[in-house]
Amino acid sequence: MISFVDLQKKITKLYPKVLQAHVEQKSIFPLIVPFDKTFPKELSQWHDLIEPIIAHSREHHQFGYSIAYTQLHMRKHGVQTVIKEISFDNEAQLIGYLNKQEEYASFTSNVAKILQNYPVLKTWMSNNTSSILEYELDWDSLLAVVSYFVSNASPGIFIREIPVPVHTKFIEQHKAVLYELLNEVLPPAAIQQQYSGVSQFELRFGLKIIPARIRIRLLDATFARYYNNGMTDIEAPVDELANLEWPLQKVIVLENKKNFENAEVFLTLPNMESTAVIFGSGKAVSLLSKLKWLAPIPILYWGDIDAEGFEMLHQLRILFPQTASFCMDEETYQAFKEFEVKGSGAKERTLDLLTATEKKLYQQCCTKNMRLEQERIAHPFMLELLRKHINHFNA
Structure with missing residues (x-):
């Protein structure tokens, strides 16, 4: 029998799957969390376990999970009605249950924005949903930088000379994610393939470096x-x-x-x-x-x-x-x-x-x-x- 604490952990792990499914435009609901058939030795322990689980279900909250029950025959306790599984019927239930409505709305907005500008980034987004969340306030600026490189391959200027309306340290502070984005978006001819790794960002994408x-x-x-x-x-x-x-x-x-x-x-x-x-x-x-x-x-x-x-x-x-x-x-x-x-x-x-x-x-x-x-x-x-x-x- 799963405890409410363990159930919470399992539900939290469903969230990345929902994000990935949104990027890929796939339907993954209902999402089900099965319960095992183990039963506590004492009936009172069982009631203590299921009480918080039932209390947080859709029976008692606007956002929550549905509970499916089954009959279990036990030698000591006879026939008992036990929880077979819990499920979320749609993303609104799960997102609301996790109290992530605002974050999810920002995520979906950024996904639409990125896809509109660079559909080629769909696979990258599917594999990096955490990065979309991490930089949720930066995507306008990140896309502006990417667009500059798309229009100006190997510009041959210093990183702080790039004419994009971001603060002077923005590109330096976001090299890791920009490195990934530019590798996906730029054609091979616009990348100096002999240089690799974030530490060689400038050389790889045709920027000047401070002379040694x-x-x-x-x-x-x-x-x-x-x-x-x-x-x-x-x-x-x-x-x-x-x-x-x-x-x-x-x-x-x-x-x-x-x-x-x-x-x-x-x-x-x-x-x-x-x-x-x-x-x-x-x-x-x-x-x-x-x-x-x-x-x-x-x-x-x-x-x-x-x-x-x-x-x-x-x-x-x-x-x-x-x-x-x-x-x-x-x-x-x-x-x-x-x-x-x-x-x-x-x-x-x-x-x-x-x-x-x-x-x-x-x-x-x-x-x-x-x-x-x-x-x-x-x-x-x-x-x-x-x-x-x-x-x-x-x-």
Whole structure:
């Protein structure tokens, strides 16, 4: 025998079916919730169970369910009239019972509006009725954005330049649902198929993105005066930096996963002849591929002693095989292992471009799930190892 609480849960689960049926213009009524034939040991328990069920039926309320009864023969209690099932004869009964008249009216209005503009979205709506409800106040704006892209495939402007009467953050805040809608509505030729996922929304639908930037500091003031009007600290779009023609002798790459967390190191490295340091925040390695002028220059790389740090070192060596690492060795780890913290749990990968000693430490990072962050390395210790590598380059 089902309780009234469990019955409520079953009835609530009927609502999405009604929404989907409305989109598909299907008739699904009457909707029936069957009851099992189990019976409590005591007759009084049975009466306690059915009393609230009967009290909420159409016999007592304008909106409610009909109850169908049946006869049940029981050894202990004899013949008893029990509930066989409850049913809703039409959507008005169910919607009214759930007290969702206003929400349902908004839903049906939005469905009609969407279908009128884009019949192709019918299947999407059937599979995403919850989204129609979630954005019930936004559909005029969402459809305006969709219409713009339909009329202006790959517009080549920034997202906030789109001439649609919505507030400036609307599209950014609704990328997830717009991503789905545009994939359904736009022809394949209007979509850059090589880009996928909401994180690549702009690239997929032909919008401009904020150019990726790299920060470089020249450690040689004389070099900076001659080649860069004295400026030593430069941050610029990577495409512009790709055109540099600096005759550098060495480049140091500092990589942080977080946003410039180790900026003090970047700003306090000592003067070094014809040397520059590149500062990244978890993405510089992937951007350096555009800096072709790095190809003949000795490169020193410093990242965290963890799985990701060695993976980025490997990635950098794919681009520039001459890259050496510093402060990513057993000596550094042993000196500061008391500051080791838990890593990301990354699984070991095949990194053929690591040296034997680097690979050993990388495997340890993976098996022990450990991380020794750059910020834990004492500044004088780092500078001493850096000088040793620089002297090796100069020898």
